[in-house]
Amino acid sequence: MSEKKVIDARGTFCPGPLMELIAGIKQSEVGEELEVLSSDEGSAKDIPEWVNKVGHDLVDNFESDGVWHVVVRKAK
Amino acid sequence: MASDKISVIVVSESRERLQMAAMVASVGAVSGHRVSVFLSMNALSYFVAGYSPYDIPVEGEFGKLLASKNAPEFMDLFEQAVDLGDAQVFPCSMAMDMLGLKQADMVRYLEEPLGLTRFLDDATGGQVWTF
Incomplete structure (x- = not known):
């Protein structure tokens, strides 16, 4: 099992974190997990909507010290 | 039944409208949408x-905020729409003619x-958005 990829999108705004996640997913294998770090709360709400819509798995989504951590598993 | 097709007409030169068009x-x-962008007038x-x-x-004021904060650049978002998603971006043939532009210039x-x-x-049959 490979390590979780971390995508540090702190400091940018919607849809920056989502687009960075998608670029990361395209370069990942099915089953890999990616963790997006975002200081933009809107992205923390929007990314799970996208994940649900396109059929990947939302593994975790939590806020810590002003940073949102959204963990996604590539499902297809 | 919602259509999966989105058509975006972009004619404005203002930062706010270009940003919103690029976001859409x-x-x-x-x-999962097929997006078609049509660039004309001051946007081209x-x-x-x-x-x-x-x-x-x-x-x-929001346009000034976009310029001062680290918002994604609208040009980058249009490019990502093509590279990461199912989007095509078309220049308007009339505007190209009026400005004396060829595809190789773009x-x-x-x-x-x-x-x-x-x-x-x-x-x-699809959604049409104009900015």
């Missing part, structure tokens, strides 16, 4: 290769110039 195009294109010049405007006009991800008749025909 990019998020739509990576979310931004897509000339190598063009780097010194000052992009804003309509209000950024690499633009399609061949398209006429309004064809664009509107392709837009039939």
Whole structure:
């Protein structure tokens, strides 16, 4: 099992974190997990909507010290 | 039944409208929609290769915020719509003619110039957004 990829999108705004996640997913294998770090709360709400819509798995989504951590598993 | 097709007409030179158009195009294109963008009027010049405007006009305070905060650049979002999603970006053939531009003058991800008749025909039955 490979390590979780971390995508540090702190400091940018919607849809920056989502687009960075998608670029990361395209370069990942099915089953890999990616963790997006975002200081933009809107992205923390929007990314799970996208994940649900396109059929990947939302593994975790939590806020810590002003940073949102959204963990996604590539499902297809 | 919702259509999966989104057509985006971009004619404004203002930062706010270009940003919103790019957001709709990019998020739509990576979310299962087929996105078609039509660039005309004052919006087209931004897509000339190598063009780097010194000052992009804003309509209000939010436009100034976009410029000062680390918001994604609208040109990058349009490019990502094509590279990461299902989007095509077309320059308006009329505007290209009026500005004396050829496809080779434009950024690499633009399609061949398209006429309004064809664009509107392709837009039939889908969502149409104008900025």
